[in-house]
Amino acid sequence: MVRVLDEENISRNPYRRLCAIESHLPREGAVSKERQRINEKMAQLIPISIVDVNTKNQVDQSEKEDIEDEAIVQEVIDAVGKGGYRNIKNILQYLVPDLIQKGILNPHQPTINLRISGDGRNVGRKVKHVMVAVAILDDKSTLHKPNHYHTTILYPGCENYDSLSNVMAPFCHDLRNLKEQGLVINNIKWNFQLYFSSDWKFLATCLGFNGAHSKNFCPWCTISKSQQGDLSKEWIISKNINKLIEKNNYYEGHSRKPLFDMIPLNHWIPDELHVMLRITDRLWSLLIAELMEQGFFNDIARKIIIDEMKKIKINFQFWQDQGSKAWNYTSLMGDDKLKVLQFFNLTKILPRRRATMIRDLWNKFYELYIKMKDPITKAEDFKNDAKNWLTLFLTPSEGIPNTQGFKKGLYQPDNMTPYIHVLVHHISEFMTIHQKWGLKAFSCSGIEKKNHEQVSYFFRKTMKDGGGGKKKSQSLAIVEILQHENRNLFYNHNNIPLSYQNPKKIHIKT
Incomplete structure (x- = not known):
């Protein structure tokens, strides 16, 4: 029942009303206890941390509104300054054994292809809800499904370099460690190939690069705007991430250290x-x-x-x-x-x-x-x-x-x-x-849909179900989103069904 409520985004109060109509449903209190039990069990395996974004200005003017509901907008603004974090290594420790069992990963060829993606969802015109997630490229059949993007970073605020640099510092450290040293899971050392894909703004921000309207606009080559109309000129991926590590402004238009400096530039892939x-x-x-x-x-x-x-x-x-x-x-x-x-x-x-x-x-x-x-x-x-x-x-x-x-x-x-x-x-x-x-494996439609659904549901749910006061509710929605993700991992790992057959009555004649 907990999984059904999670899958269908049914919050506490509507379920109470259903229970009042249908007496055979488990009581809301019992469902809440089971949900809490799963949360506590998963928190031991994949802990959720609240982190400070630590930047001066976390409210800006967005290009357009993706979410216009005024109550949700205000709830997100109230949560500005705090972010949620899950360790990528903990997520992998939990995922990999199942992927081996399903034949998706091969322990005799222990390489995992890990895709990192980011999305900033405009909530009103003042703030964004920013998500950074990972997906296992080897699990190709699930790359279009939002639930198979595993959130590592989540915060409301600005989609800018300073915010991302602060909140992603531990995540980038872990990625660098995975790339250089691998990860041992059940006595098998796994190596990692890393990829990054997002929309243009998020990609350029993480690269420490100009915006799309600048003279030097291309993240991959050195073309300038004045050269765009020259059809005789060939432009190839010519920039090198190592040059930018040595000198942040080695190429024109670059001014800050790439955040994902462990990923080569030909693995920074535009979203189709x-x-x-x-x-x-x-x-x-x-x-x-x-x-x-x-x-x-x-x-x-x-x-x-x-x-x-x-x-x-x-x-x-x-x-x-x-x-x-x-x-x-x-x-x-x-x-x-x-x-x-x-x-x-x-x-x-x-x-x-x-x-x-x-x-x-x-x-x-x-x-x-x-x-x-x-x-x-x-x-x-x-x-x-x-x-x-x-x-x-x-x-x-x-x-x-x-x-x-x-x-x-x-x-x-x-x-x-x-x-x-x-x-x-x-x-x-x-x-x-x-x-x-x-x-198509690098399309961002899955993570964008995930971000939109989570903001729309969880911030509204926080208001409807009550947050225990403003201080508590500021981080409640972020924590609930990440707890929801942990529970999804639990359901998949334990093959929890979404339906069950009604018990049949058998009359035994004596």
């Missing part, structure tokens, strides 16, 4: 999901900008766009900022962005020739995204297709504007984004280097 999301964002914003430039962005055009979105089952709206008078529009989720890429009818808002050009660009990008995730895609073929797509993106205009025969091109080098550079020049390299896993 964010490649799709951010490039799709750019393609859509370029379309809207073109409508505005041509003077077509009026009430009629906005209604047409909203209606077309409805046809492909997307809820979409425009609204005007009261102060700046700038037009804003609905931020779409990943699946909706893919629908727009594939099915939005551009001929409804653009001349047919122009719509055909842009539709061709969108279609070819969608094809690239599908190929990027497909493990059988050949890296060299992808590289050529990506370069051809960039050539199409940069199609120049022909003739003189406003004269007969003028053919408007598509976009300029200034319209490129860092993710377009990575798509064209580095994704094929990562395909080759990590062919064993495929880029």
Whole structure:
């Protein structure tokens, strides 16, 4: 019963109401005692520590709100300054025997491929809920499941270098130790290959590197923004983590020590999901900008766009900022962005020739995204297709504007984004280097979903179930999240079922 309540995120008060209706359910007090018993048992194996984040400013202005519930936002802000920590070695000691038993890890070839990921979830506009988690790449069939990302660091605050450096110090020490000395589990010494994957901001922050809008923007090569439009230039992964360890600013744009300095740069892998999301964002914003430039962005055009979105089952709206008078529009989720890429009818808002050009660009990008995730895609073929797509993106205009025969091109080098550079020049390299896993194995969708679900449920649960006063509740949600993760490990380790058969009555005649 405890597992069912955990899996379905049913908190104490709703369960009490269920018990009042169905008398055969275990009483809430008995369930709470069993949950506490599991918590205490797991705390001996995988202790949970509360750590001070220790930075001056833990509240900032986020780009957009992922979670808008005002009560949850305030609860997270109240918890700022404290973080939760679980030791990666303790987690591995618990996980590895089961993975051996399932045939996922081989004790005769004792190497574990460990992926580290991070995510910062915007809670309101002032604070983030930051999570750092690990996953076992060898367990390939579970990499899309949020419960198979094991949280090591959890804190509400800023997703910045100082905060991460402080709170991750023991974690980074343990990773370095795993890389250099391995870990003995049941008399077997395991070696480790380490990988890191996240969205661009988290990756650049952990690398001690510039933001994506800087002149030197690429974490892997030395390109500058002025060189983006040169299609004759080849850019490969040329930076070396050891150079940055020796001198933090060895390459332009780098200013601070990489936090994961034990991981080579060709194992810092871009998230294929964010490649799709951010490039799709750019393609859509370029379309809207073109409508505005041509003077077509009026009430009629906005209604047409909203209606077309409805046809492909997307809820979409425009609204005007009261102060700046700038037009804003609905931020779409990943699946909706893919629908727009594939099915939005551009001929409804653009001349047919122009719509055909842009539709061709969108279609070819969608094809690239599908190929990027497909493990059988050949890296060299992808590289050529990506370069051809960039050539199409940069199609120049022909003739003189406003004269007969003028053919408007598509976009300029200034319209490129860092993710377009990575798509064209580095994704094929990562395909080759990590062919064993495929880029889909480094998708961040699992950890992002995990972070969102945990913030939405546990901070709301803390308020509903009562936290025993503000001081106690500041760290209660963080502790509950990590206790919940410990219990999930317990359920999987002990094969606790999610259902059971009702007992059958047998009448024995005497």
